[in-house]
Amino acid sequence: MLNLNDQHHHQFLRLFAEHEPALRAYIRSMLPSRGDASEVMQEVAVLLWQKFAEFDASRDFRKWAFGVARYEVLAYLRDLARDRHVFDEALVNRLAEDAAASELRHEAQRDALEACLQKLPPAQRELVLSAYTKDTRIDELAARRGQTAMSLYKVLHRIRRALLECVRRQLAMEGLK
Amino acid sequence: MKPHWHETIQQYVDGQSSAEEAAALRKALSEDAELRALYLDYMNLDVALGAMADAAAVEENRSNQTVTLHEARAGSAPNYWRWAAAAAAFAALLVFATLPRGPKPLRTGQDVAAAIRSSQGATARLSFDTTSALPAWMSPTASLLEPPGVPE
Numbered sequence: 001m002l003n004l005n006d007q008h009h010h011q012f013l014r015l016f017a018e019h020e021p022a023l024r025a026y027i028r029s030m031l032p033s034r035g036d037a038s039e040v041m042q043e044v045a046v047l048l049w050q051k052f053a054e055f056d057a058s059r060d061f062r063k064w065a066f067g068v069a070r071y072e073v074l075a076y077l078r079d080l081a082r083d084r085h086v087f088d089e090a091l092v093n094r095l096a097e098d099a100a101a102s103e104l105r106h107e108a109q110r111d112a113l114e115a116c117l118q119k120l121p122p123a124q125r126e127l128v129l130s131a132y133t134k135d136t137r138i139d140e141l142a143a144r145r146g147q148t149a150m151s152l153y154k155v156l157h158r159i160r161r162a163l164l165e166c167v168r169r170q171l172a173m174e175g176l177k
Numbered sequence: 178m179k180p181h182w183h184e185t186i187q188q189y190v191d192g193q194s195s196a197e198e199a200a201a202l203r204k205a206l207s208e209d210a211e212l213r214a215l216y217l218d219y220m221n222l223d224v225a226l227g228a229m230a231d232a233a234a235v236e237e238n239r240s241n242q243t244v245t246l247h248e249a250r251a252g253s254a255p256n257y258w259r260w261a262a263a264a265a266a267f268a269a270l271l272v273f274a275t276l277p278r279g280p281k282p283l284r285t286g287q288d289v290a291a292a293i294r295s296s297q298g299a300t301a302r303l304s305f306d307t308t309s310a311l312p313a314w315m316s317p318t319a320s321l322l323e324p325p326g327v328p329e
Contacts (some may be wrong), residue, residue: 025224029217032190034227091207098213099220109218110225117229132230138191157187164183164222 012052015061016045023065025106029099030073030092040076044069062103070096108174109167116166120159128159178211186219 024041031037047068055064073092080086087095099106117125130141131152142152182205188194189202205212 021224021228024228025221028220028224032220033192034223037224087203087206091203094207095213095217098210099217102214102217106217106221109221110228113222113225113229128226129230129233132226133234134231153188153191153193156191157184160187160219160222160226161183163226164218167222168218 008052011057012049016048019062019065021110022062022103022107023069025110026066026096026099026103027069027073029095030070030087031076032087036076036080040069040073043076044072047072063100066096066100105171108171112167112170113163116163116170119166120162124159128156128163131156178209178215182212182215186216190219190223 023044024037027040027044028034028037031040044065048065051068055061070093073096074089077086077089077092117128120128127145130136131138138152138156139149142149145152147155182202185194185198185202189199194202206216
């Protein structure tokens with residue numbers, strides 16, 4: 001039989017696993033750098049666990065987690081204020097509101113992406129997944145393919161645009177714009 | 178909306194844009210809701226592609242391990258020396274079985290207690306935490322979990 005502490009673990013892990021993709025996308029919407037987003041995501045996971053005892057189970061976990069994440073992103077950005085890739089606080093807040101309002105559509109886009117990825121020629125599909133594999137460096141990947149980093153970025157831009165247009169078309173067909 | 182924003186957003190996210198281009202994008206994002214929607218769609222796509230690449234890498238690792246195991250099984254040459262060793266061991270066993278033997282010594286109480294302690298230790302080493310919803314290796318919060326408690 002599970003004790004209270006174990007039930008607490010269970011409940012947190014279940015909720016966190018369910019909402020993790022949305023939370024990651026929400027944090028990413030406010031932080032253009034993948035590395036920054038990943039760092040903040042880890043911080044937020046720890047914070048959510050530390051504060052979970054205060055969480056009211058009758059409330060929406062996702063909304064609560066988004067609130068914690070937003071404060072954490074703003075705090076992180078204050079520390080990085082001189083970086084040219086950092087958004088100002090007003091823009092971050094606007095993006096956070098838009099991202100929260102678009103969450104259903106974004107979830108549907110993530111679901112539609114699998115089918116769109118399958119529609120790509122195999123070489124392009126393999127390339128885009130290689131580029132997104134953890135610890136991959138674009139300059140090294142480009143060198144292995146006998147390309148410059150710049151030309152590889154351009155190929156990746158075309159693939160990402162094709163994928164985005166595909167998922168948007170897919171959602172329009174399903175009546176989700 | 179101008180089509181060049183697709184390229185501008187992606188350059189910005191990849192850290193490829195100049196300071197002027199980055200400033201122009203930030204200004205435009207503050208003013209244009211449609212552009213913000215496009216930007217957020219790209220960010221969402223970025224996260225989803227990262228998750229898919231991770232899943233593909235895990236799948237590839239798993240299938241590589243399976244292939245290696247199959248190769249190890251299918252590709253190994255027959256080891257005739259093993260057959261010879263097994264035959265020799267069997268012959269030695271037959272000789273040993275036919276030898277006259279004295280009465281089997283009884284185990285002392287101390288021996289039995291030591292054996293029980295040893296098997297309890299082995300059982301404890303084999304025990305694992307069955308209360309976790311996810312195995313620790315796949316849990317994003319594995320580092321947050323306390324070590325499993327010993328039942329009273």
